Amino acid sequence: MSVLIVLAALVFLMVVAYRGYSVILFAPVAALGAVLLTDPALVAPMFTGLFMEKMVGFVKLYFPVFLLGAVFGKVIELSGFSKAIVASVIRVIGARRAMLSIVLVCAILTYGGVSLFVVVFAVYPFAAEMFRQGGIPKRLIPGTIALGAFTFTMDALPGTPQIQNLIPTAFFRTTIYAAPWLGLIGGGVILAAGLGYLEWRRRAAAAAGEGYGIEADLLNEPEPFDRRAIPHPLLALLPLLLVGIMNKAFTVAIPRVYGASYSFDSTVVGKAVPVVQEIPKIAAIWAVEGALLIGIASVLVLAWKPVTRRFAEGAKSAVSGALLASMNTASEYGFGAVIAALPGFLVVAQGLKAIPHPLVNEAVTVTTLAGMTGSASGGLGIALAALSETLIANAQSAGIPLEVFHRIAAMASGGMDTLPHNGAVITLLAVTGLTHRVAYRDIFALTLIKTTAVFVVIAVYVVTGLH
Template structure:
């Protein structure tokens, strides 16, 4: 019964998300409904002590990133930089390669360490203009960003600084370059098959005569550029490049300056307790915030006049979008925490542990828990915290290197995590002004490709012994 309650809560939240209802409203309803059916006395304690605690904790860490990312994306839009980049891109690669161009931009940013949430805000103006000029259906933008931003560069390619590639290092004693051959081959598989899928979907739409708008009413369209001339494409792309470079630089520099922890006394009157910051846990957040500020200042330096002409209205729109996106994702984060605390979730985890093959067991366990919680990093953390010792023991018995365990866990986390209730998917659709009904089918197509890639990698390992 406890298993059915967890699955029912998950199905309900996916259904309401797909139908376009607010996740901020329905995530707590779904989570607390599951608690009510499990133990009614725990509804209030779970809501305050777990759901709200995780939701507010997420906002405390990531809300500045959402706001700065949204403002940066808006400045790229109203400065005309996005149009300049698109014009140059189409001139170089042609209108028939715009999907590949967008995938490449997202891949460069995410492999450079920029989080997907920032990438969404930063590239959407560029993507919308690119697809409009190529007359490609707007509804394909989310799937294209997913392929470029949260598949092969998120957890497959060796060395990627994304959190999904970092978490396994603490459980298996590996580093982010674990299993470079398998990771690279898995990434190439995802890119090639994903591009074939998106290009096929584009051709189908063109045969039907579907253009950029299709039959839908366009929402959240980038504002028109009001300046008298476009910047040179190299200047226009400079802010995006500097965000990636600055993120890497700040990630290295911040621990050098602050050490492992930093504390300060918040007042000079009285005897307040010092505020202690564990720098290792927040370096990535500080680095992204600093990088976005560098990007914002770069846009202002080169496009002050056109930006100031629309800054008041543009910044209000950007902050409003950031509030909605952050609230959606934080609410989903709280939902995942509550579901993971229920007995039904333990039934799922224990049942998955009965799969005999060590790598298949790990892959299915991690991707299933990531799907249930709606979070790649959350599902993998739960799975490895509970079962890493078992995975390691089984791998040692079978002679499987820890590097392979690392790569399988990382790639599996980014498989079924992108179900309709996933916070990043909800944010992506909110930013692009599209609904699940319009775009999720193609996102799910990429999800299936990404999920199959981890089993391709497992097959390659057993067939060749490559690591």
């Protein structure tokens, strides 16, 4: 019965998300509904002591990353740099290869530090025009953007500044460059298989005589973009390169400057209270934040007039987007924390412990929690908060480097996370004016490809020891 309650809460949240309702509103409803069916007396204590505690803790640690990523993406957009990058990629790859062009543009922006949510808004107008010109069904746009932004550049490629690659650093005391060879292999598998799937879907639609779509049925169609007066592509790429370079520099410099821990006195009502920061847990987060700040400053220097002309309005939308994205994820994080505390989940967790190989155990646990919460970062954070000590002990006993655990955990978080109630999926479909019923099939297919790639990477490590 306890397991059924947990599953019912998950199904309920998936259904309301599928129907377009706010996850921020219904995540606590789903979580506390499960608590009510388990032990009514625990509803209020669980809400304040666990759901809100975890939600606020997530916001406290990661909201600056969401915010700076959103602002960086917005100034890249206002400066015209995103248009320049898209236009140059299209010119090099060719308009006929619309899907490959959009995937590469999303990958460049995501790996350059632009928030996943911002990439969706920035790339959609170009994708819509290219798909319309190429006669490719609009319903394939979400899957194409998802492959470029939500998969290999989100958590597989070493050095990506996305939050899914940041969270493991706080638990394993690794860097975002952990297990680079495994990350590159996993990223290559996902990219090749994903492009193959999307091309198969495009050819099937073309054989059936399906075009972009019937005009009367299309929603949220963007205006065609103006290709004139855009910056030089090398200038546009400079801030993205700068973010990557400074991220690496800060990753090396911060532990050297601050050491293993750093403390300062905070005066509270005349009394000095020491505040201690454990540097290995937050160095990667500080590095990304510092790199994004420099990236934002570089865009302002390179494109002062076009950015400042619309910065007030653009900053408001960036902040709103960051708040929505972070609160969606934080609310799902709180949901997962409550579910993880219920007896039904303990039964599931005990079952997962029966998986013998430590890396397979980690991958299955993380991707299961990511699926349950509908959040890669939420599921990853919950799994590592609960199991990191066990995973570290398993790594030491099996002689497996923690860098490998980092990469497997990050990649697994982006596996089954994109179920219908995922915040990024909901945002992507809303922006493109499509519904789950029309376009979710392709996103789910990429989810299966991404999940499979994790186990391919584990197999590569077991056979070769490469990491």
